[in-house]
Each structure stands twice: as C-alpha cells, then as structure tokens.
Amino acid sequence: MRGGAVNRHAAPALLATLLASAAFFAPPAPVEPAVSSRSAAVQGGEKLFFAMSIADEKGETVAEPKLLGVCGVPLEMTLAEPGKLSSPRMSLLLEPQSQRDGSYEIAFELSIPGRVDKGKGTMRLFPGEEKSTLVSYPGGHFEVQLAAFAVPSSALQLYLHHGAGRQLAGPRRT
DSSP states (O other): OOTTOOOTTTHHHHHHHHHHHHHHHSOOOOOOOOSSHHHHHHHHOOEEEEEEEEEETTSOEEEOOEEEEETTSOEEEEEOOTTOTTSOSEEEEEEEEEOTTSOEEEEEEEEETTTEEEEEEEEEEOTTOEEEEEEEETTEEEEEEEEEEESSOHHHHHIIIIITTSOSSOOOOO
16 A cells, blocks of 8 residues: 555445445435425435445355445446446345334345346345345355445444444355
C-alpha cells in the first residue's frame, strides 16, 4: 500500500461501513402523498442493509456483497470487470419483504455464467440473523449466506463495530 491507498480487499468493508453509517445518521426522508399503490409500498418500506457471502463447493469466496435496499423493492447487483458490463461475472437479484412477525422473507436469484443461470431460493430470517442455503448446478453448488439488518438498528451498529471487516461464517464442512 502506497501513500494513503486503500487495500483493495478492505475497500468493500470500508464502503459498506460508510454507506450504513450515512444511512443510520441521515434524517428520515419527508413523506409525500402517495400517487400510486407502488409508491405507497415504497414509502412504507423498511430500509435494510444486507451482508452476504457467496462461496463455491470448494469453499472459495466468489463475492461478498454489502447492499442497501428497501423492503418491497427488488434490488439488483451486477458484478463485472471494468469496461465489460456486457459479460458480467455475477448477477444477483434480492426481493425483500417484511413479515408480520418482524422477520424478512428474502427471495433471491443468482446467475454466474458457465455455472448457474437464475438459481433461485428464499430465506426467512430475523434482523441480524444469519442464514445460508445452497444453490446447486450441474457439477457443484454455491453456498449463499445472508444477514439482513434494519437501518437504523442496534444490530446493525453491532455488526458495523464488530463484524463488518469479518466474513460471514465460513462454509460448513462435514
């Protein structure tokens, strides 16, 4: 590292911490009158911070996205090499929904060219809880680990202070 440069491995955790901190300290946005049922759903949506880890069957990390989203609004992420957006390395779609019991039901769709195309799954978890599931493809699988935090929340603050620089629990080996 030279002259104040940020380690490229630490940059995602630093960016996630800065984004979540900004969301935590930002004043709530003023509520405007709803003009449609979709805008009403968005206005009532809870802000969420997602910490994820995606690993292949060998335990090798493919990606560790940290994303901000809103319940009821699909969230898309595409991971591509600079200048090569037409051939992404990975695409991810999250569809978070709030549940009456305080949990979140998060449907996801994962695509990694040459391995899995639109591998789907759903996880139901409580704020700050971490869960994982497998997405199988011919010849292997990916382990998708996910933790979701309300923004702002004490669980998010704990994660930012103690866990933002660490990986989610590694792949389970038996």
